[in-house]
Amino acid sequence: MAGRNKSNNVNQKGRSNNTSNKASSGSRRVRSVDLPISTRSHSIYQSAIWIVVGAVVLVVIALVVFKVSNSSSSSTSPANSGETTPPPGVVHEATHVPTSVLTQVGLGTSSDPITPPMRIRKKAPILMKDGKPRIVYLGAEYCPFCATERWAMVVALSHFGQFSNLGATHSSSTDVYPNTKSFDFYRSSYKSPYITFTPVELQTTDYKPLQSPTALENKLISTYDVPPYVSNSSQDGSIPFIDFANQYLVIGASYSPKVLAGLTMSEIAAALSLPNTQVAQGADATANYITAAICLLTHNRPASACSIKPVRQAESKIAK
Numbered sequence: 233m234a235g236r237n238k239s240n241n242v243n244q245k246g247r248s249n250n251t252s253n254k255a256s257s258g259s260r261r262v263r264s265v266d267l268p269i270s271t272r273s274h275s276i277y278q279s280a281i282w283i284v285v286g287a288v289v290l291v292v293i294a295l296v297v298f299k300v301s302n303s304s305s306s307s308t309s310p311a312n313s314g315e316t317t318p319p320p321g322v323v324h325e326a327t328h329v330p331t332s333v334l335t336q337v338g339l340g341t342s343s344d345p346i347t348p349p350m351r352i353r354k355k356a357p358i359l360m361k362d363g364k365p366r367i368v369y370l371g372a373e374y375c376p377f378c379a380t381e382r383w384a385m386v387v388a389l390s391h392f393g394q395f396s397n398l399g400a401t402h403s404s405s406t407d408v409y410p411n412t413k414s415f416d417f418y419r420s421s422y423k424s425p426y427i428t429f430t431p432v433e434l435q436t437t438d439y440k441p442l443q444s445p446t447a448l449e450n451k452l453i454s455t456y457d458v459p460p461y462v463s464n465s466s467q468d469g470s471i472p473f474i475d476f477a478n479q480y481l482v483i484g485a486s487y488s489p490k491v492l493a494g495l496t497m498s499e500i501a502a503a504l505s506l507p508n509t510q511v512a513q514g515a516d517a518t519a520n521y522i523t524a525a526i527c528l529l530t531h532n533r534p535a536s537a538c539s540i541k542p543v544r545q546a547e548s549k550i551a552k
Contacts, residue, residue, distance in 0.1 A: 237273050237274015237275065237371075237372065237374075237375035237376070237377050237378060237407075237470065237471045237472070273377050273467070273470035273471060273472070273483060273484030273485065274372070274375045274377060274378075274407075274470065274471050275466075275467065275468065275469045275470050275471070312436065312440075313373065313399075313401070313416070313418050313419075313433075313436050313437075313442060314373045314374075314401045314402065314416070314436055314437030314438070315373070315399035315400065315401050315416040315418050315419065316399065316400045316401065317399065317400060318398060318399070318400040318415065318497060319400070319496070319497055319498045321498070321501070322400070322497050322498055322501040323395070323398050323415075325501035325502060325504060325505065326383065326386045326387055326390070326415070326501050326504060327386060327387070327390035327394075327395065328390070329387050329390075329504050329505055329516060329519070330505060331536075331540055333504075333505050333506075333507050333512065333516060334387075334516055334519065334520055334540060334542065335540050335541055335542060336507040337507045337512050337513060337516040337517050337520070337542070338517060338520070338541075338542045338545075339517050339520055339521065339542050339545060339546055339549075340487070340513055340514070340517035340518075341513055344487070344488065344510075344513065344514070346486050346487050346514070346517045346518050346521060347482075347484070347486045347487075348486070348521045348546065348549055348550055349474075349476065349480040349481060349482050349521055349522070349524075349525045349550050350461060350480060350481045350482075350483070351479070351480055351550060351551065351552070352456065352461075352478060352479055352480065352481060353460075356478040356479070357478065358477045358478060358479060358529070359475065359477040359478040360477070361428040361430070362428055364424070364425075364426060364427050364428050365426075365427050365428070365476070365477035365526075365529040365530065366427070366428045366429075366430060366477055367427055367428070367429050367430070367474065367475065367476050367477065367526070368430045368432075368449060368452060368473075368474070368475040369385065369417065369429070369430070369431040369432065369472065369473070369474050370432045370434060370445060370449060370453065370471055370472070370473045370474075371417070371431075371432070371433055371434065371471050371472040371473070372433055372434045372435040372436075372442070372471060373401045373402075373403070373416060373418070373433055373435060373436050373437045373442065374403055374404035374407060374435055374436065374437050374438065374439055375403060375404075375407070375471055375472065376403035376404075376407055376408055376409035376410070376412040376485075376489045377471070377472055377484055377485035377489060378403075378414075378471055378472040378485075379401070379402065379403045379409075379412040379413070379414035379489070379492070380409075380412065380414070380485040380486075380487065380488075380489040380492060380514075380515075381472045381474070381482070381485050381486060381518070382414045382415045382416075382417065382472075383414060383415070383492075383500060383504070383511075383515040384486065384487070384514075384515045384516070384518035384519040384522055385474070385519075385522060386398070386415055387504065387515060387516060387519035388518075388519040388520075388522035388523045388526065389422065389424075389429060389522075389526075391523055391534070391536070391537035392424045392426045392427055392526060392530070392534070392537060393422055393423050393424025393425070393426065393427065393429070394422070394423055394424070395420055395421070395422050396420065396421045396422070396423075397419055397420045397421060398415050398416070398417075398420045399415065399416035399417075399418060399419060399420060400413070400414070400415060400416060400497055401413075401414060401415070401416035401418075401437060402414065402437065403437070404437055404438070404439070405437075408489075409489040409490065409492075409493060412489055412492050412493070413492065413495065413496060413497045413500060414492075414497070416433065417431035417432075417433055418431075418433040418442060418443065426526075426530045426533055426534070427526060427529065427530065430449075432444075432445055432449060434471070452473075452475050452478075453469055453473060456473075456475060456478075456481055456483075457469050457470055457473050457483060461481055461483060462483055470483050470484055472484065472485065474522075476525045476526065476529060477529050479525075479528070479529060480525045480528070480550060482522070482525075486518040486521065487514035487515065487517070487518050488514065491510040491511055491513075491514045491515075492511065495511070500515075504516060517542075520540075520542040520543055520546050521546045521549075521550070523537055523538070523543050523546070524538075524543045524544075524546030524547040524549075524550055525546075525550055527543060527547060528547055528550065528551060
């Protein structure tokens, strides 16, 4: 895996070796091919304290404002997100990577291997919503490993449905792989006849609370974002965390964030359709694995996504 962060909103214990105090409270779990598993994701537990403090401060401010205005309260927006609008053409390029490119990229290279989704060993009912398999993503804007994985997720999910209002963001400037450019799922929506997709961006680029997980999402973290699906208890609560209907898991980045280092969103999006680039070898190969995990849930529908050779090969690897 390429890396993990631990997010503050759920339960964050981190794997990154960032020396920044903010980073230690936020993106902590890192899974990168060039790093030990313990450095490919961030944990969400260690920043929980900051969220509680922030919540108390917000409550105090809200009470003061209410007293001063003496008017009925209204819902307040969360902490300022790092979300902006993607550059022109970026969303189209990422959601229309040619099948011929995905086929040529395959499942990555032996010199820079992809970490495939894990099969959940303990049999569990398929997680459903609206009569369709449900995919749950938990990440954070500050997290470079989440930034890395989002590119592959957008490529893969575009084969099953359509995104609206995808934003743009970058990882924290004080974390490992600083300012990694990516999409932002905050305020986005997704429609598909095959699956439902529930994204949660837990914190902003500066580690402030953004979206809160539901009771169900917290239960998924406490059930599956722990050993044996992570290497030890210090990795509990790693992000990115992706649950494919309680059948398969991705915890941490599947490929190394280093391939995105220093690139703009426009450069990354363009490279997705160039099969010999490191970006395509990482993001597109990961997308093939993610597509395979979803195809296993949808009984290989649609055929346009599930019938290409690398997806079939990935299915056999994941389902073992």
